[in-house]
Amino acid sequence: xxxxxxxxxxxxxxxxxxxxxxxxxxxxxxxxxxxxxxxxxxxxxxxxxxxxxxxxxxxxxxxxxxxxxxxxxxxxxxxxxxxxxxxxxxxxxxxxxxxxxxxxxxxxxxxxxxxxxxxxxxxxxxxxxxxxxxxxxxxxxxxxxxxxxxxxxxxxxxxxxxxxxxxxxxxxxxxxxxxxxxxxxxxxxxxxxxxxxxxxxxxxxxxxxxxxxxxxxxxxxxxxxxxxxxxxxxxxxxxxxxxxxxxxxxxxxxxxxxxxxxxxxxxxxxxxxxxxxxxxxxxxxxxxxxxxxxxxxxxxxxxxxxxxxxxxxxxxxxxxxxxxxxxxxxxxxxxxxxxxxxxxxxxxxxxxxxxxxxxxxxxxxxxxxxxxxxxxxxxxxxxxxxxxxxxxxxxxxxxxxxxxxxxxxxxxxxxxxxxxxxxxxxxxxxxxxxxxxxxxxxxxxxxxxxxxxxxxxxxxxxxxxxxxxxxxxxxxxxxxxxxxxxxxxxxxxxxxxxxxxxxxxxxxxxxxxxxxxxxxxxxxxxxxxxxxxxxxxxxxxxxxx
Amino acid sequence: xxxxxxxxxxxxxxxxxxxxxxxxxxxxxxxxxxxxxxxxxxxxxxxxxxxxxxxxxxxxxxxxxxxxxxxxxxxxxxxxxxxxxxxxxxxxxxxxxxxxxxxxxxxxxxxxxxxx
Numbered sequence: 001x002x003x004x005x006x007x008x009x010x011x012x013x014x015x016x017x018x019x020x021x022x023x024x025x026x027x028x029x030x031x032x033x034x035x036x037x038x039x040x041x042x043x044x045x046x047x048x049x050x051x052x053x054x055x056x057x058x059x060x061x062x063x064x065x066x067x068x069x070x071x072x073x074x075x076x077x078x079x080x081x082x083x084x085x086x087x088x089x090x091x092x093x094x095x096x097x098x099x100x101x102x103x104x105x106x107x108x109x110x111x112x113x114x115x116x117x118x119x120x121x122x123x124x125x126x127x128x129x130x131x132x133x134x135x136x137x138x139x140x141x142x143x144x145x146x147x148x149x150x151x152x153x154x155x156x157x158x159x160x161x162x163x164x165x166x167x168x169x170x171x172x173x174x175x176x177x178x179x180x181x182x183x184x185x186x187x188x189x190x191x192x193x194x195x196x197x198x199x200x201x202x203x204x205x206x207x208x209x210x211x212x213x214x215x216x217x218x219x220x221x222x223x224x225x226x227x228x229x230x231x232x233x234x235x236x237x238x239x240x241x242x243x244x245x246x247x248x249x250x251x252x253x254x255x256x257x258x259x260x261x262x263x264x265x266x267x268x269x270x271x272x273x274x275x276x277x278x279x280x281x282x283x284x285x286x287x288x289x290x291x292x293x294x295x296x297x298x299x300x301x302x303x304x305x306x307x308x309x310x311x312x313x314x315x316x317x318x319x320x321x322x323x324x325x326x327x328x329x330x331x332x333x334x335x336x337x338x339x340x341x342x343x344x345x346x347x348x349x350x351x352x353x354x355x356x357x358x359x360x361x362x363x364x365x366x367x368x369x370x371x372x373x374x375x376x377x378x379x380x381x382x383x384x385x386x387x388x389x390x391x392x393x394x395x396x397x398x399x400x401x402x403x404x405x406x407x408x409x410x411x412x413x414x415x416x417x418x419x420x421x422x423x424x425x426x427x428x429x430x431x432x433x434x435x436x437x438x439x440x441x442x443x444x445x446x447x448x449x450x451x452x453x454x455x456x457x458x459x460x461x462x463x464x465x466x467x468x469x470x471x472x473x474x475x476x477x478x479x480x481x482x483x484x485x486x487x488x489x490x491x492x493x494x495x496x497x498x499x500x501x502x503x504x505x506x507x508x509x510x511x512x513x514x515x516x517x518x519x520x521x522x523x524x525x526x527x528x529x530x531x532x533x534x535x536x537x538x539x540x541x542x543x544x545x
Numbered sequence: 546x547x548x549x550x551x552x553x554x555x556x557x558x559x560x561x562x563x564x565x566x567x568x569x570x571x572x573x574x575x576x577x578x579x580x581x582x583x584x585x586x587x588x589x590x591x592x593x594x595x596x597x598x599x600x601x602x603x604x605x606x607x608x609x610x611x612x613x614x615x616x617x618x619x620x621x622x623x624x625x626x627x628x629x630x631x632x633x634x635x636x637x638x639x640x641x642x643x644x645x646x647x648x649x650x651x652x653x654x655x656x657x658x659x660x661x
Contacts, residue, residue: 171578
């Protein structure tokens, strides 16, 4: 009878516990499903709040402006029409790096920028704007001469004004009715294009920035024409079905100064929230997503002081179009039947050009990771180099002890380029034009002429040195489900962060002392449980019966 | 006397040279600029009736050499462009203009067509 009562009591207790558990847990589970917003990460909530008011509107319809209805015959006339209302626009723009291509450096007497003393390992230098080949990307109607071309950034229609104006001039005075009709048609097309004014769109910025280095995707790796209309898999911020950002959403602009230059303003110096300052001069991920972007209590939030968001959220770059990873100038200058030639390879991209040398293109490239505080160390044309090693023409600054530094992903573009053997300095060969390398295929002469444009002496002897150039990867942010998982870094073999040394990375690194302590603790616990079990087994054995 | 003969000789030589140079100039005699726009109109008409998927011409003068364009236009073998219906309807003058455009911006011309 007593045994029966005891087993009934146990049953009742079990039922009660089950009921309590079920009643307690199930509603909580349903509640989580019904109200997902409650579960939304802080970083997402803040980002939505930061950009919710970004709805541009205008009170001006440029197609109704009388001054824009005149029969334009030159770009300068168009700009003068713009300036009749936007009186200070040119003045502002001509002070920016977009016009000057120069910016003061920390080093005395050195100017950074394409038109300054900076070099890269693509087309090497802009030769103080003497290399006319580069000027197709200068925002003027005629290179550096004349007025600013406002429509380069504010024209909604891609239109070849240069060709139109040349043809109009050529048809001038021709009385042939067909030609007159044609001229009228060209004039109408010019007017239609001039009337379509816009805030800078992706196509405007992309016309140069997607094609930096001489072609689509050549330079950056995370910037190419695939970003003109990306889907969400490629870029969650720029995709139409995502946040649908234009470039200027993040690259904020004050007086035509567009934020985003790397070596002029370290990102870490201003970690402002967009809610705090919508025109912050340097917008980072944190500006919208805060430094606690993941769900509360998520371990990932503990990473944000040492790991840049981009490191996990941009697993690969060049995910649609390929990018150049290797450029070898030593191979340039080979001719067939006395003429330059091109060899096409994988991705329908050139792997050899007589005028430029040999290239290697890659797609879906895994970034390399370095500590980065928002600044770069650059080797310019006046700096001394050690040609015995690899010259880092541009390399991120920062280390594990720098509170502003994060582990950040980079495209490292490698190549071989000429240097001055005697002076031990990099050189800036002139490439385009009748006296440039692309015409003469005489590298020595091209260096002599190119260095002269920058006022830098050349010994007359050159050789080639291997170089690297680092580009921070920050566009092409993938959807969260495609972000890196823990084991891509926290793993013994093939960790993505294998190059980040001098820190203890759990999973990747081991300490024999800690491992031994852990093993002792685990074994101790096992032995303890075993002894305890055995003790109870032997001391209680047979007592219940 | 010698001076007069010398000057006359120079003038005669210069005139003859100019005439020869004018006649010796190579290529079709059409209007290359008009040809460029006429060609674009041909492609646009083709696009409007749905025969091609872009109104931007796919065939560029720089795709072939001058001799190849000469063979195509003299033989009126316009199939390389597609758009047979439109090519069948263009006048000889228009075809000559387009030929001039392709010839003058061919791959082996002094100024091969770029993307413009």
